[in-house]
Amino acid sequence: SQKIEQNSEALNIQEGKTATLTCNYTNYSPAYLQWYRQDPGRGPVFLLLIRENEKEKRKERLKVTFDTTLKQSLFHITASQPADSATYLCALDPWSGYSTLTFGKGTMLLVSP
């Protein structure tokens, strides 16, 4: 069956450390993968998009990798801050660019001072 898996357990880290969140998928062939941030009771906010032919993408303290062989994307936040605490969602297009996004359930990140 088709699945997008993100860690259901919250990730707790200390301020200043690097947070790494994982998104694994099975039985999809996405042309790209996106990451969103969602705060409680708010709508998700787009962070980064990475295409299948890109190994890595960076934006300020954020870095995303995309390994189509492993069927995995890693999302890193370096020098994490308490303000980074939120739920992070990964989303992919299931059929190589011709359909709407499918979302994972998200992983909650808690950064303590």
Next chain:
Amino acid sequence: DGGITQSPKYLFRKEGQNVTLSCEQNLNHDAMYWYRQDPGQGLRLIYYSQIVNDFQKGDIAEGYSVSREKKESFPLTVTSAQKNPTAFYLCASSISVTGELFFGEGSRLTVL
């Protein structure tokens, strides 16, 4: 400022009543979407529209209806046929169906 406006933010209704959630965007985006989010669940697509006067069912369209009479507006009606309507509803738009999504702040519907 460009963005997506959803209203109302909170809505309470009795069982058996239809309710309509509003979604307006001024981003000049062609595509608009409605998602439902339940605790511990990912976003699930209800309906989407790629162009005015056209829309497609998503994964969980049963019990919902939409219209797209204007580019800026994509209202969602939760009908009495929807068995579990209590949820957080999110509207989004994008330049195209393959682009990044811009979300509204959501509407929380509680059916009593």
